[in-house]
Amino acid sequence: MSRAFVKESDAVEELPEKLVSEHRNLVTPEGLRLIEVEVDRLQDALAEGQRSGDRDVIQRVSRDLRYWNQRLTTAEVQAAPQGTDTVSFGATVTLERDDGRVQKFRIVGEDESDPSKGKISYVSPLAQALMEKSVGDVVMAGAGEAEIIKIE
Structure with a gap:
């Protein structure tokens, strides 16, 4: 049937598929x-x-x-990290930024990330900068730097 004969209220607008990473x-x-x-x-x-x-x-x-x-x-x-020597997926990392702020982030999957709750995606720039780093290492964090002060 031609769309010309479909009542406006019966028309269902096509939704685009959600993009998958x-x-x-x-x-x-x-x-x-x-x-x-x-x-x-x-x-x-x-x-x-x-x-x-x-x-x-x-x-x-x-x-x-x-x-x-x-x-x-x-x-x-992914299993919980086996050690706390280096940052890996699932680790919780405490950072001290160059402005003195201390922040704690857990590195998680994309769908479970919520930066406002301290959960960042493993593909985020900050998580990528942290991966395989150790306590005492300094990484770029936004416009500044941050030192890793604890890995859990």
């Missing part, structure tokens, strides 16, 4: 659990949308579910 999908055990919880939540939301017949909800949730299912199937769970 080209980086490996490294996750902490907690990050995997967050993905699993999101998939479960979206499956419930899809079932509710199908019951109510809300095509906009079905389309939006289906798109989100495709993204999170893909993230779930490609997740590579």
Whole structure:
């Protein structure tokens, strides 16, 4: 049927797919659990949308579910760091910036990163600068420098 004969209220606008990172999908055990919880939540939301017949909800949730299912199937769970000699995925690093601020960051997967909660993605510039460094090393952190003062 021609779109000319579809009522405006019946038309569902196509949503673009969510972009998936080209980086490996490294996750902490907690990050995997967050993905699993999101998939479960979206499956419930899809079932509710199908019951109510809300095509906009079905389309939006289906798109989100495709993204999170893909993230779930490609997740590579990383064990906790074995030591604290050098910074690695999953480590918590305490930095002292050149302006005297002390900050603590945990290096996690892309989907679980939340800088406001001290979780940075392993592909972020700061995490990349920290990887394989040791206590006492100085790295570029934004416009300034920061010294690694503790690795957990």
